[in-house]
Amino acid sequence: MKFFVDTADTAEITALAASGLLDGVTTNPSLIAKSGRKILDVIAEICAIVPGPVSAEVAATEYDGMIREANVLRAIAKNVTVKLPLTPDGLRACRTLADQGTMTNVTLCFSAAQALLAAKAGATFVSPFVGRLDDIGQNGMDLIADILQIFDNYDALKTEVLVASVRHPIHVIEAAKLGAHVATLPPAVLRSLYSHPLTDKGLASFLADWAKTGQSIT
Numbered sequence: 001m002k003f004f005v006d007t008a009d010t011a012e013i014t015a016l017a018a019s020g021l022l023d024g025v026t027t028n029p030s031l032i033a034k035s036g037r038k039i040l041d042v043i044a045e046i047c048a049i050v051p052g053p054v055s056a057e058v059a060a061t062e063y064d065g066m067i068r069e070a071n072v073l074r075a076i077a078k079n080v081t082v083k084l085p086l087t088p089d090g091l092r093a094c095r096t097l098a099d100q101g102t103m104t105n106v107t108l109c110f111s112a113a114q115a116l117l118a119a120k121a122g123a124t125f126v127s128p129f130v131g132r133l134d135d136i137g138q139n140g141m142d143l144i145a146d147i148l149q150i151f152d153n154y155d156a157l158k159t160e161v162l163v164a165s166v167r168h169p170i171h172v173i174e175a176a177k178l179g180a181h182v183a184t185l186p187p188a189v190l191r192s193l194y195s196h197p198l199t200d201k202g203l204a205s206f207l208a209d210w211a212k213t214g215q216s217i218t
């Protein structure tokens, strides 16, 4: 399973990239707004930090404007993935960009039917939002299972399922058990995957015993 980080905070991205565990980055207009920076500057900086796919979302809602914005975004770096909303215009733009060899991420997916449309439009990634479905009393992970089952039925569908709106480690583990291709994690969720109290307790005990030996390895 690939791990992307869902943030436009370049300090966070730099720190997490050093782990060697980061396969890509996703942003959205809300995350760009939170960064307080200009989108072109922040996406360029992220693309220089992380060689994997970096999602940058269009703000236009009509096809021509989406393509104009996509042309600006994809010129930033080869690893820019143009993020498009799951609307008729977004999927039309997705098909155009896919035919031109540009990576795309179709976002705001909340149903299996929508995911199937994104795959037929040639999306590189489709982003079902599990947390926001959980928030309204639907099971987000059921949607991931449905989409994976459908995509598995057709060799021609090459779209990767990018699990988004991830809120906690259980989302990550459940998505991995289902075989989702990618999860995009807020930095805090990515860091929390390392944690277990028995790891901390065990390490403290080993270090205490080691100190008693008076030895040094180097």
Ligand code: G3P
Residues within 6 Å of the ligand: 006, 026, 027, 028, 129, 131, 132, 164, 165, 166, 184
């Ligand atoms: O970037 C899309 C998605 O991950 C947003 O998550 O937490 O705002 O629902 P959230």
